[in-house]
Every structure is written in C-alpha cells, then in structure tokens.
Amino acid sequence: MKIIRAEKAGFCFGVKRALDMAERTVQSSSTASLGPLIHNKQVVEKMERQGVRVVGEVKETQAGDTLIIRSHGVPPDIYDEAQRCQVKVVDATCPFVQKAQQLAAESSQSSQVVVVGDRQHPEVQGILGWAGGSAIAIETLEEAVELPFYEKLSVLAQTTQPAANFHGIVDELKKHTHELKVHNTICNATEERQTVARELAGNVEVMIVVGGKNSANTRKLAGICSERTRTYLIETADELENNWFTGVETVGLTAGASTPDWIIEEVYKKMSTMENNETHEMMNMEDWAE
Numbered sequence: 001m002k003i004i005r006a007e008k009a010g011f012c013f014g015v016k017r018a019l020d021m022a023e024r025t026v027q028s029s030s031t032a033s034l035g036p037l038i039h040n041k042q043v044v045e046k047m048e049r050q051g052v053r054v055v056g057e058v059k060e061t062q063a064g065d066t067l068i069i070r071s072h073g074v075p076p077d078i079y080d081e082a083q084r085c086q087v088k089v090v091d092a093t094c095p096f097v098q099k100a101q102q103l104a105a106e107s108s109q110s111s112q113v114v115v116v117g118d119r120q121h122p123e124v125q126g127i128l129g130w131a132g133g134s135a136i137a138i139e140t141l142e143e144a145v146e147l148p149f150y151e152k153l154s155v156l157a158q159t160t161q162p163a164a165n166f167h168g169i170v171d172e173l174k175k176h177t178h179e180l181k182v183h184n185t186i187c188n189a190t191e192e193r194q195t196v197a198r199e200l201a202g203n204v205e206v207m208i209v210v211g212g213k214n215s216a217n218t219r220k221l222a223g224i225c226s227e228r229t230r231t232y233l234i235e236t237a238d239e240l241e242n243n244w245f246t247g248v249e250t251v252g253l254t255a256g257a258s259t260p261d262w263i264i265e266e267v268y269k270k271m272s273t274m275e276n277n278e279t280h281e282m283m284n285m286e287d288w289a290e
C-alpha cells in the first residue's frame with residue numbers, strides 16, 4: 001500500500017506563529033489565552049500542561065498576567081480592557097487578519113463596511129469591532145440581495161471564505177451602491193490545502209484526514225475528499241482501523257489547518273506499519289500525475 005502525503009497540510013502560517021509565540025511567552029510569565037489557541041483538543045491540552053490556561057474573558061486574568069490574543073484577532077476594546085486590568089498582551093493575531101482589521105477601520109471612515117463571513121466567528125466579530133460598530137456581516141448571496149442602497153460600500157472577506165461565495169456577493173453589491181471598494185482579504189492557505197487535498201483524493205482509493213472533529217476547516221477538507229473517494233476523519237492515530245485498508249493500494253493523507261505536525265507524523269507512522277506498506281514522503285502532485 002502506498003501512502004501519499006498532501007504537499008500542503010496541517011498548520012497554516014498564522015496558527016504556527018501563534019503557538020510559537022505562546023510557547024515562548026509561557027516560559028517567562030503566568031500566561032492565559034483568550035479562547036483556545038486552536039481548534040485542536042490535543043494541542044490545547046498540551047499547551048495547558050505547559051502552563052497556558054484558556055480564559056473566556058479578560059476579567060478572568062490578574063494584574064501582571066500575560067494574555068495571548070489568538071490568530072483570529074479581537075475587537076479593539078479587548079486591548080483597552082487588558083490595559084485597564086494591567087494585563088500584558090502578546091498579540092498573535094495573524095498578520096493577514098490584522099490587515100483586514102486595518103482595512104475595516106480605515107474604510108469605515110468614509111463608507112458602509114460589509115464583511116463576508118460567519119458573523120458568529122471570532123475573526124468576523126473582531127473585524128466588525130475595528131469598523132466601529134456600524135459594519136454589517138453577511139454570509140450568503142441571499143443576504144446581499146436584501147441589503148439596501150448605500151452611497152459608498154467597502155467589502156471585505158473573512159480570511160477563510162470560499163472565493164466563489166465572496167465574488168458572487170461582490171457582484172451583487174455592485175447593484176447596491178454608486179461606489180464599491182473591494183478588499184479581497186481571503187487567505188490562500190485554506191484554499192491551497194483544499195485544492196491539494198481534492199487533487200490527491202482523486203488519485204487514491206482511501207483518504208485519511210487528520211484534525212479536530214470540531215474544526216470547521218478540517219470537516220470541510222474531509223467533505224471535499226469524500227466527494228472523490230472513501231474518506232475517514234480522525235483526530236489521532238489510535239482511531240485508525242486496519243480494515244479500512246483491506247485490498248487498498250493507495251492511500252492519501254492530509255490534515256486540517258489546526259493539526260500539528262507531531263499528530264500527522266504519528267498517523268503516518270502508524271499507517272506505515274500496517275501490512276505491506278510502501279510510503280511516499282511528501283510526494284509532489286505533479287510527480288504523481290506523471
């Protein structure tokens with residue numbers, strides 16, 4: 001059985017950066033993160049063992065503590081509250097999210113801001129906060145159709161938005177204003193991983209997707225793969241079952257953006273010890289196609 005690992009899988013740049021910052025911080029001060037740093041139970045537990053506790057609000061910390069802002073970012077009032085509580089902030093907001101926050105703040109000075117994304121998601125709530133409270137979040141084309149007419153509109157995207165949804169909404173918004181500024185703030189890390197996984201799934205008999213079962217991007221990745229081949233979503237190597245691979249010659253392996261390398265490695269190793277396995281380390285998809 002050949003095991004082919006997706007070329008792009010696991011942590012994106014922003015999540016890796018946030019975890020590195022947390023690891024460095026915990027060595028020197030009492031550290032809390034505002035919400036779990038990532039949607040991965042194993043990583044959150046590991047960070048807790050290292051001393052990073054998870055809090056839901058700034059007031060759960062004490063003066064002198066260090067508070068890590070995760071990659072999703074937060075509205076500006078959180079920084080003010082931390083300062084009032086004498087809590088030091090380590091800001092691990094992903095630079096791509098920060099860019100969207102700045103654009104929202106600037107655009108809100110002269111136009112109505114629309115953010116395309118999940119309005120319940122902390123990243124979107126953070127961006128809305130930077131726009132000063134007047135911004136609107138919409139998720140679907142139907143919601144865009146319902147919007148009234150505005151003299152000037154600026155539209156931004158949650159970084160993980162599917163491009164097709166964003167562009168469809170942008171086309172609709174053109175009918176709702178005299179002047180539309182489009183800020184495409186989609187991060188390509190998600191789409192890149194989805195494209196690579198889709199391609200790989202089309203070339204194997206079974207796909208293994210590793211990641212938190214409560215992680216939206218991992219579930220999405222598994223959904224994309226399952227359209228092409230038999231797919232299993234697992235959180236750890238322990239969940240692998242021998243019978244999934246009976247009579248199978250090629251298996252693909254990918255992982256959600258919140259899955260650390262050490263968990264992917266454990267899964268890979270366990271799969272490699274299953275009967276008659278032949279492993280292909282990080283095979284380039286172009287080589288595979290040849």
Ligand code: F3S
Nearest residue numbers: 012014094096159187
């Ligand atoms: Fe940043 Fe993109 Fe990851 S916005 S947190 S690098 S998905």
